[in-house]
Amino acid sequence: MLNYFSEALRDRLQDYLSGNHRSDSKWAECVGGRDPMDEADLASARYQEDFTLHMQQRNHQFIYEIKQALQRIERGDYGVCEECGDDIGVERLKAQPMTRVCVHCKKELENAERRKLGKTRGWKPPWPLETRGGANPFSSRIALSKLQELTNG
Structure with missing residues (x-):
């Protein structure tokens, strides 16, 4: 092989x-x-x-x-992952013969990079997660009551 x-x-x-x-x-x-x-x-x-x-x-x-x-x-x-030491796997090596990490570790590295970029760039969601009263507007109870208000009223 x-x-x-x-x-x-x-x-x-x-x-x-x-x-x-x-x-x-x-x-x-x-x-x-x-x-x-x-x-x-x-x-x-x-x-x-x-x-x-x-x-x-x-x-x-x-x-x-x-x-x-x-x-x-x-x-x-x-064919040995440099992160965890497990076998990388033949299918991954066929797709990416130069790879140094297994699929699992690659996903973890990408997620860590995304988290790092989000923190360093000061990412914030484009909407407020809390209203003035401190309740999350996306919780199911509030969303359901708002939906009922809109459909009844």
């Missing part, structure tokens, strides 16, 4: 190193190296440059992750 993943990762690495995963070539053809003529052309050229840079950074990150996965295969700890 490790041979399967090793070959798949090496093939993917070769694709990235040879440039087969570049999606910026279409943009280069569209802009074609001509001198921008107006603000729209300048904006388009700037967007193309930003897009190309982003894709290059993304490709470098993928190459790094593939090399890390190949090193884990050589060390013998490929």
